Amino acid sequence: MKAPGETARRAAELAAPFAVMAIAWEIAAWNFPPFLFPPLAAVFRRAAQILVTPDDFVHVLATVARILAGLAGAFILGGGAAVLMGRSRAAERFFGPVLNFLQGVPALSWVVFAIIWFKGTEQRIFFIMLVTSLPAFAFQVLGALKAVPKDLFEMVLSFRPTKTQMFRAMILPSVLPEILTAWRVNLGNASRVVVVAELVGATGGVGYELLQQQQMFDMAGALAWTLQLVFFVLLAQWLLTALETRAFAWRAAPERSL
Amino acid sequence: MSAAAEISFDNVVKDFPRPGGGEIFRAVDGVTFSIARGDIVALLGKTGCGKSTLFNMIAGLTGPSAGTVRVRGRDPFGEFDALRGEIAIVFQNDRLLPWRSAIANAGLGLEMLGRGAAERKAAAQFWLTRLGLAGHEADYPHALSGGMRQRVSMARAFAAGAGILLCDEPFSALDEMTAQTLRGEFSSLVRENGRTAVFITHSISEALELGDRIIVLRRPARIALDIRLERGMDRARRDEIRENIQAVLAE
């Protein structure tokens, strides 16, 4: 059990970087006009307004839906490619370089290609989200599959399980921690890419709203919309952490960390 | 080969490719034997002589390069699924699934046979208790000592209900006290259930204490000695056997 003093110290440590950023911002706000550095109170008021105004909040939801759809698609396709690569050397030799190549293409280039290749806005955004997350998912799932302990796999195999039994008893629990980490990482990346993707003529979403604020030179608005995505990422990470703590209760918790 | 043989090897050879490629490494070099139902057979030999490789071939985890392996008349490698539920292994290290409690680990074998939760739990509980682990059913492997983990892995093998038990140095990772207790448990558990067991050991005393029969291997695996032990042998006979084995292992 942690001492109460310890908990308070942890909380202070957690808050310190944000407090420093907030103070720096406020100092800037006192010294520059509000269209450059609006006071934090104004920013948070705007952010709260977006949250409680249904007409605004649907834009946040639209963006979240785009992130999740892209990630889900990338996870399914990337995971599929990883399973193929894990099963056959030939598949790995083929897909490996292809995925590396895709990973090297900048997100902005995909935006350009998407505009040329697709007509519908949603199709364009889905394509961009998919193609920018797919290689990472594929490599992460492949890494997880390769890290399945061979001796445990052989032990389960010695009971002659069906493919489904092997998957449920051995493969899934063994790859799950790395899959969750992959989701964490890709969620962060995807929420940065999505606003770029939404610049391709979306008539809704956080990216579209950001563009509006830029045209009105409304810095408080731009920050408030940006915060919506940050909030979403924090919320999602918190959910994933909660899931992890529940799913991995079996792990030995070291009393000292690294 | 007798029809009643549980396990039979006929001129079995196993070659491994050398890491560099090119030539091969012969781990098993023409082994022939047959094990009858209900026997407890000790397999003795120096490290690296191919004992684990023989086990893997009995279990069907790997196939022979030449010769035939039969378990209950089936090819354990080629007809892998045909032997479901017939073989259980106690590995050299415990190989428990870290994400499962002791009781869920012990029930794995029956789970793979598609048995219901209640039956699994009852069998796992029964064997954990027999092996002195009552009260630790809900513990995860990381919270158990090495000896306790090895006992869970034995419970897993017994609870699977398989007629053939393969144990790869099951007592070698344990302290002498625990090992002694478990050896006693082991032979009575095997015998009272009429199972066939093959166990690897590098201890001649252990082989003499537990086995009905001792097979001694050279390196690469070839049968050097194959001795049937009579019940109630006198001291002199034991010592003679011990010396014979020592002579072979010293070669």
Ligand SMILES: Nc1ncnc2c1ncn2[C@@H]1O[C@H](COP(=O)(O)OP(=O)(O)O)[C@@H](O)[C@H]1O
């Ligand atoms: N999968 C493998 N690939 C290559 N060589 C192996 C493999 N498994 C075992 N060997 C080699 O075969 C020999 C016998 O190994 P093993 O059966 O594990 O011996 P033991 O169990 O008697 O100590 C060793 O020299 C080992 O290096």
Ligand SMILES: [Mg+2]
């Ligand atoms: Mg071995």
